[in-house]
Amino acid sequence: MTDTGRRVPRCTPPEGRPARYPTVARAEAVAGRLARLHPDRCRLREAGRSRGGRPMLLLSVDAGERAVLVVGGPHPNEPVGVATALRLAGKVLDRPPRPGVSWHVLLCLDPDGAALNQGWLDGPLTAVRHYEHFYRPAFEEQPELLPAADAGRAPMPESLVLTGLIDELRPVLQCSLHGVDFGGAFVQLTRPVPGLAERLTRSVARGGIPLDVDSYDALGWASPAPGTYLMPAPGVAGVQALPDRPELSTWSYAGRHGGVTAVLEVPMWAVDAVGDGGRHPDVGPAVAAAAATLRERTGRLSALLPLVPPHARRAVGGSLLRTAEFSLGVCPRLADEWLADWCGRPLSVSRVTAARIVAERIPLRVASILLRLLADTGGPAVEAGREQARAIVAAGLDGLQRLGARWVPVETQVAHQTRVVLAAADCLLP
Numbered sequence: 001m002t003d004t005g006r007r008v009p010r011c012t013p014p015e016g017r018p019a020r021y022p023t024v025a026r027a028e029a030v031a032g033r034l035a036r037l038h039p040d041r042c043r044l045r046e047a048g049r050s051r052g053g054r055p056m057l058l059l060s061v062d063a064g065e066r067a068v069l070v071v072g073g074p075h076p077n078e079p080v081g082v083a084t085a086l087r088l089a090g091k092v093l094d095r096p097p098r099p100g101v102s103w104h105v106l107l108c109l110d111p112d113g114a115a116l117n118q119g120w121l122d123g124p125l126t127a128v129r130h131y132e133h134f135y136r137p138a139f140e141e142q143p144e145l146l147p148a149a150d151a152g153r154a155p156m157p158e159s160l161v162l163t164g165l166i167d168e169l170r171p172v173l174q175c176s177l178h179g180v181d182f183g184g185a186f187v188q189l190t191r192p193v194p195g196l197a198e199r200l201t202r203s204v205a206r207g208g209i210p211l212d213v214d215s216y217d218a219l220g221w222a223s224p225a226p227g228t229y230l231m232p233a234p235g236v237a238g239v240q241a242l243p244d245r246p247e248l249s250t251w252s253y254a255g256r257h258g259g260v261t262a263v264l265e266v267p268m269w270a271v272d273a274v275g276d277g278g279r280h281p282d283v284g285p286a287v288a289a290a291a292a293t294l295r296e297r298t299g300r301l302s303a304l305l306p307l308v309p310p311h312a313r314r315a316v317g318g319s320l321l322r323t324a325e326f327s328l329g330v331c332p333r334l335a336d337e338w339l340a341d342w343c344g345r346p347l348s349v350s351r352v353t354a355a356r357i358v359a360e361r362i363p364l365r366v367a368s369i370l371l372r373l374l375a376d377t378g379g380p381a382v383e384a385g386r387e388q389a390r391a392i393v394a395a396g397l398d399g400l401q402r403l404g405a406r407w408v409p410v411e412t413q414v415a416h417q418t419r420v421v422l423a424a425a426d427c428l429l430p
Contacts, residue, residue, distance in 0.1 A: 021079035021121050021410055022086065024054075024108045027072070030086050031059045031107060038093055047106060048161035054111040056161050059085075061092050064100040068425050069171040069254075071106050071162065074144050074178060076113030077136045079121060080266060081177030083410065084417040091418060101429055104169055109143050109158055116316060125410070127269065127397055130181070131368035137319060138326035144176065144250045162250050170257040173428050175421045176250075178265045182357050182405050184212035184274040185416060186227040188263040190246075190255055196262070197225030199423035207416045209267065209408060210275035214350035216358060217265070226277065262424050266413045269405040271357060276349035284343040286352050290359040291335035293399075297363035297392050298331040304370055304385045312373040324369045327362050334358065356403060364396030 022030070035044040038061075047058040072085030085105045092103045108114055116135035123129050139145060143158035155163070166174065185204050187196070204211045204227070211227035218229035231246040246252055251261040280286060305325070313321050338355055367389040374386055 019410060020125065021083050023118055023121055024073070024082060024111050024114050027082050027086055027107045028055075028057055031057060031089065031105075034089055034093065035059065041093060041097065042089075047165055049157065050110070050112045051157050052112040052115075054115075056109070056111060056158065057107050058165065059089055059105045059107065061089060061103040061105075062097045062101065064098070064102040066101045066429055067104055067169040067171040068101065068429070069104045069106070069165060069169055069174045070421065071109050071144075071174065071176045071250075073108035073110055073114055074176055075136060075142065076110050076115075076117045077130075077134055077181070078177075078179035079114070079117065080179040080268070080410070080413045080417060082108050082114070083414045084177050084421070087414050087418045088421055091422065098429070101425075102169075104165070104171070106162065106165065109162060110137075113137055116320075125407070127400070127405075128393075130268075131364060131393060131397075132371075134365055134368045135320065136323060136365065138322050141319060141322070145245075146248045146250065146253070148245075148248055159250065163253055166250065166254050166257065166259075171254060171259045173424055174251070174254045174259055174261040175424060176261065176263045177417060177421075178263055179413065180212075180265050180267045182269045182271050182361060182400055182403075183215075183265075183267050183354070184210035184227070184270060184272075185266045186212040186215050186218070186229065187265070187420065188218060188221075188229045188231055188251075190231050190251055190261045192224060192230065193260060193262065193424055193427050195427040196420075196424055197228040199427070200227055200420055201225075203416050203419045203423070206419075207408075207412045209412070209416060210270050210272045212265070212274045212350065212354075213277040214274070214348045214354065215265075216351075216354035260428065262421075264417050264420050266417050267408055268413065269400070270408050271353060271400075271403050271405050273353040273403065274350045274357075276353075278349055279346050280349045280352045283345070283347045283352060287338050287342045287347075287355055290352075290355040291338045294331050294335045294359040294363065297367075297395070298328055298335075300388055301363060301366050301370065301392065302328050304374075304388060307377075307382050307385045308370070308373045309377050312377065315373065320369050320373055324366050324373070327366050331362055334362075353403065357400065360396045360399040360403075363392050364400075367392040367396070 031044055035042040041061055043060045045058055046055045048056050072081040085107050089105050117133050119133035120130050143156050146155055147153050213226045221232055222230040254261050370389045
């Protein structure tokens with residue numbers, strides 16, 4: 001894996017040309033400075049608090065009735081969104097106010113989760129260190145996903161902050177700033193945005209980023225152009241192994257006020273093969289091998305769960321353990337789905353590459369979390385378990401490197417995501 005993190009300067013401010021991702025605290029400080037420098041156009045306020053009591057700050061620029069709402073940091077393992085949120089605010093302030101248009105930037109939707117990944121941001125931006133600090137919540141603990149009416153649980157406080165902002169601002173456009181660890185760029189829309197696909201294609205070409213033309217995150221969705229996907233109507237099948245229902249999300253929630261949501265994905269490590277829409281020459285063996293890798297590593301990791309001591313099971317409210325358990329529960333179903341539905345039909349190189357990425361990535365994530373949970377526990381059995389987890393981490397990183405993964409500089413990620421948000425606003429707010 002290319003280690004460019006050791007060769008970039010450490011002090012580039014995130015509102016300039018960032019060599020690094022800002023922490024949430026840094027983002028809040030920069031937003032505060034922007035508000036002080038532009039009191040005629042900016043307002044910074046607390047929109048609410050996270051489950052852990054952390055403030056969730058909203059930076060608003062201009063006061064038009066046609067609002068654009070930008071959501072940074074929806075997934076804590078995807079820090080690009082916080083950097084892009086700051087860049088967008090600066091870009092908007094560099095331009096004259098657009099008549100009737102206002103911008104509202106939620107700096108970080110999940111500040112509690114961001115705190116669990118923050119250790120990576122202070123050191124070299126390598127894949128090894130990324131996974132040493134990895135945390136991503138289980139599905140029902142992700143703020144953009146809302147519970148069904150019969151789920152027996154209330155929305156998260158962070159979810160209520162965001163839906164409250166949507167009800168207050170009634171945005172014409174909501175942009176959710178995501179990032180994939182390995183793969184390519186793409187956009188998911190709640191309804192078509194004419195002209196955006198062409199701008200997306202130009203942006204990835206400018207940044208040298210592959211366009212994910214058969215995204216695993218949008219299986220079965222309509223794709224009017226390469227890398228552009230339309231969220232399905234309720235009940236349309238996607239990845240059956242995942243409890244993924246876009247209609248129960250803050251993305252779809254904006255539609256009640258007539259707004260459109262764009263979920264913008266950009267990779268940290270690009271895998272160029274996700275941009276190949278041609279037919280894969282040997283689907284069955286390739287998919288079967290990916291399923292076998294996923295099953296074998298899942299079995300080894302599941303056997304390590306009993307080693308996690310009681311105090312570690314309670315760490316950060318049990319969220320680390322719940323993430324590991326959720327992922328291990330999903331993996332066998334994913335493997336079954338691939339073998340049942342994919343092996344016997346033609347698939348693109350992009351789709352098969354996606355399966356190979358998933359087979360390497362999910363066990364890598366779980367093994368990394370288990371190493372955190374077992375870090376301060378002793379004994380021969382635990383040390384043997386740590387060795388098992390370290391071996392799976394090493395195998396996952398090696399497998400991803402063999403897929404050609406290459407680091408995308410932070411500046412390139414942020415510049416692409418910023419261009420696409422501004423393009424979406426141009427398309428919807430002429």
